[in-house]
Amino acid sequence: MKTQLIINNELINNEWALVVPEISIENVKKQAGKVVQFKTTGEEIPSHEDIEKTILPEASKVLLPLKLYLLKKVELKKKYSEIGLWIYSHEEINLFKQLDKDINDFPVVGVMIEKFADGRIFSLGNLIRRKLKYKNDMRALGDILKDQLFFLKRSGFTSFLIKEGRDPIDAIKGLNDFTYSYQGTLNEPPLWKKR
Amino acid sequence: MYKYDHIDNQIVNERVNQYQDQLNRFLKKDLTEEEFRPLRLQNGLYIQRHAPMLRVAIPYGLLSSSQLRTLADIADQYDRGYGHFSTRQNIQFNWPKLEDTPHILRKLAESEMHAIQTSGNCIRNITTDPYAGVTPDEIIDTRYVAEIIRQWSTFHPEFALLPRKFKISISGSKQDRALIKTHDIGLELIQDNAQIFANIYVGGGLGRTPIIGQLIKEKLPIEDLLTYCESIIRVYNLYGRRDNMYKARIKILVKSLGVEEFRKQVEEDWEYGANSPNKIDQSEINRIKKFFTEPDYKALSAIDFKNTYKSELHFLKWIDRNTRPHKIQGYRSVTISLKGKKQQAPGDILSEQMRDVADLADKYSFSEIRSTHEQNLVLADVEESHLFEIYNQLIKTNLAEANIGLITDMICCPGGDFCSLANAKSIPIAKSIEQLFDDYDYLYELGSMTLNISGCMNACGHHHVGNIGILGVDKDGSEWYQVTLGGQQGVDASLGKVIGPSFSAEEIPNVIDLVLKTYIEVRLDEELFIDCFNRIGIEPFKERVYQH
Numbered sequence A: 001m002k003t004q005l006i007i008n009n010e011l012i013n014n015e016w017a018l019v020v021p022e023i024s025i026e027n028v029k030k031q032a033g034k035v036v037q038f039k040t041t042g043e044e045i046p047s048h049e050d051i052e053k054t055i056l057p058e059a060s061k062v063l064l065p066l067k068l069y070l071l072k073k074v075e076l077k078k079k080y081s082e083i084g085l086w087i088y089s090h091e092e093i094n095l096f097k098q099l100d101k102d103i104n105d106f107p108v109v110g111v112m113i114e115k116f117a118d119g120r121i122f123s124l125g126n127l128i129r130r131k132l133k134y135k136n137d138m139r140a141l142g143d144i145l146k147d148q149l150f151f152l153k154r155s156g157f158t159s160f161l162i163k164e165g166r167d168p169i170d171a172i173k174g175l176n177d178f179t180y181s182y183q184g185t186l187n188e189p190p191l192w193k194k195r
Numbered sequence B: 001m002y003k004y005d006h007i008d009n010q011i012v013n014e015r016v017n018q019y020q021d022q023l024n025r026f027l028k029k030d031l032t033e034e035e036f037r038p039l040r041l042q043n044g045l046y047i048q049r050h051a052p053m054l055r056v057a058i059p060y061g062l063l064s065s066s067q068l069r070t071l072a073d074i075a076d077q078y079d080r081g082y083g084h085f086s087t088r089q090n091i092q093f094n095w096p097k098l099e100d101t102p103h104i105l106r107k108l109a110e111s112e113m114h115a116i117q118t119s120g121n122c123i124r125n126i127t128t129d130p131y132a133g134v135t136p137d138e139i140i141d142t143r144y145v146a147e148i149i150r151q152w153s154t155f156h157p158e159f160a161l162l163p164r165k166f167k168i169s170i171s172g173s174k175q176d177r178a179l180i181k182t183h184d185i186g187l188e189l190i191q192d193n194a195q196i197f198a199n200i201y202v203g204g205g206l207g208r209t210p211i212i213g214q215l216i217k218e219k220l221p222i223e224d225l226l227t228y229c230e231s232i233i234r235v236y237n238l239y240g241r242r243d244n245m246y247k248a249r250i251k252i253l254v255k256s257l258g259v260e261e262f263r264k265q266v267e268e269d270w271e272y273g274a275n276s277p278n279k280i281d282q283s284e285i286n287r288i289k290k291f292f293t294e295p296d297y298k299a300l301s302a303i304d305f306k307n308t309y310k311s312e313l314h315f316l317k318w319i320d321r322n323t324r325p326h327k328i329q330g331y332r333s334v335t336i337s338l339k340g341k342k343q344q345a346p347g348d349i350l351s352e353q354m355r356d357v358a359d360l361a362d363k364y365s366f367s368e369i370r371s372t373h374e375q376n377l378v379l380a381d382v383e384e385s386h387l388f389e390i391y392n393q394l395i396k397t398n399l400a401e402a403n404i405g406l407i408t409d410m411i412c413c414p415g416g417d418f419c420s421l422a423n424a425k426s427i428p429i430a431k432s433i434e435q436l437f438d439d440y441d442y443l444y445e446l447g448s449m450t451l452n453i454s455g456c457m458n459a460c461g462h463h464h465v466g467n468i469g470i471l472g473v474d475k476d477g478s479e480w481y482q483v484t485l486g487g488q489q490g491v492d493a494s495l496g497k498v499i500g501p502s503f504s505a506e507e508i509p510n511v512i513d514l515v516l517k518t519y520i521e522v523r524l525d526e527e528l529f530i531d532c533f534n535r536i537g538i539e540p541f542k543e544r545v546y547q548h
């Protein structure tokens, strides 16, 4: 079984086909995951055309960029039996408000980072849980290594797609780097309450 | 001070294991340089000009004597027998070997120390007033609040990889000795009806674009402090720039959105976050407060130094410059100067000196030492009757320089001798300026003033807020120095003004000399340099300096 997907401290066969648009604009591509979210610069990445041109794989379960889903939901719902959604770390969680149904009707929601050092994923995870009250599997996608897993877990993520080429079995250990944490999170009270 | 229990110990030990694994993976090439970089930085490890540099955390500047001895041992065993106190109250070792760093961290962990978040794009060591708990002008002891924030910010899962470094400072006195307005978040603790509140300043900072922080929240109940900070940092984490490291600090975000809009976004988030699990309650405050209770002070009478030590003129100078009043009668706080000709570089201290200071702390000051952002050390609780003895022992260990607050008490970053970001050297500049002051009478006549030196725009030497500021700049590949005048820290924080075109290293001592001569000639009575500058402006200085 060749898989990079970790759920519940285990490697799990990945049935979800991850759909990622090709980004065409070269100079913007370089900045993807960096500048884009900053409100005053506002370029859209990937562009509307990039999204339209996204190649749709033959599969039954797909993880789709949220913007693609918003654009072609009728066609996509017909084509696939199960759909999960993801956003880039430079997108806003408000995008989910444009959905035609409740976010909890989707079994998987993900956040994609292009650079390991992109810590926006942690806050987005927190907001998706806290503000959007998303209850199902939340997946970390993109440049995901062992070293983010402990933080991702504590920011509300429940599954982790380890970057290709990195040992996913060793990465599992990263989920449990620490026995204790000082601060509380959504599903864990702060340490002082237990002291 | 705060004592670790088995949980705190386990956290730092597991951190060392994690770091050891990261280092191994890097050495085996399972981690790229780009991936390892943020990981090692979050453990205080820089790759410098000559060797790695390891920065060890001294949370809010508080050290026990045994911790200081551990640092001395590390200096001997893994470095070249000295350490360097930084302007963030931390200590740096300039010469460790990469392979040794896990051993050093393990040794630190045994003494309840670590290098967690002393560098990298995360919440850095919390700083505060080095005289917290002992200064007469104190309203609230900031140490327990600093410890609460330290714990909360340690491995905060949401803020592990921010756009840029993030610095928090706390003040609880009338005088702001923690420089809260030049921090990403500055907290001013206040009291009303036995309730504690915080005024929150945001977006201050030095560096390339120096900005004075702005008040974003007034009178926030202390229980909400962490959740409100979470909202501020969350907005920053999401919207701070990540494309340009020079524009990535929170100050740039606050400036570009405007403080009103920034506040609005924070408040909006806080609506959801106010009841986050990190809201603290009185029981937690009391639990941490217990670590910072007053030591057993004796009932003492105050000493009249001038009469008691009439013939000890040097000692009296030292009392005047290097000790300050204590909230308890008969006690004073001693500031040990790490500046002056006998020091290799401002803030440097030899391992033997560390041990001597640790002994003094054991004997005279409840076994505690503090570090200051001015790169000096403090014995906070000393009986006045012990001061003469302490002074004499400091003479023996070459730490009796009576220059606190004087121009030779310079703040100086490591600069081009060590730092790979530097435009220019800073230590030799400090040394060349010191040479101007062979004559102590002249030095004392100049009175209280500050001189701060940074080797580049990153402003680790806080040059903007020095009465005299010196900044290393690069002109066509050679080292030049820009001089600013009129900067000031504290409640009336202000940024220095550039005097004019920059100077070569050789010119600097003469330039400083002319600035000081101008001041001496035009000052009124006892007028301090900064007051004189504020009265007459930059022109007279400029004229004099460039006339030559």
Ligand code: SF4
Binding pocket: B413, B414, B415, B416, B419, B420, B421, B422, B423, B454, B455, B456, B457, B458, B459, B460, B461
């Ligand atoms: S101010 Fe510049 S040269 Fe000095 S320590 Fe900081 S980064 Fe290095």
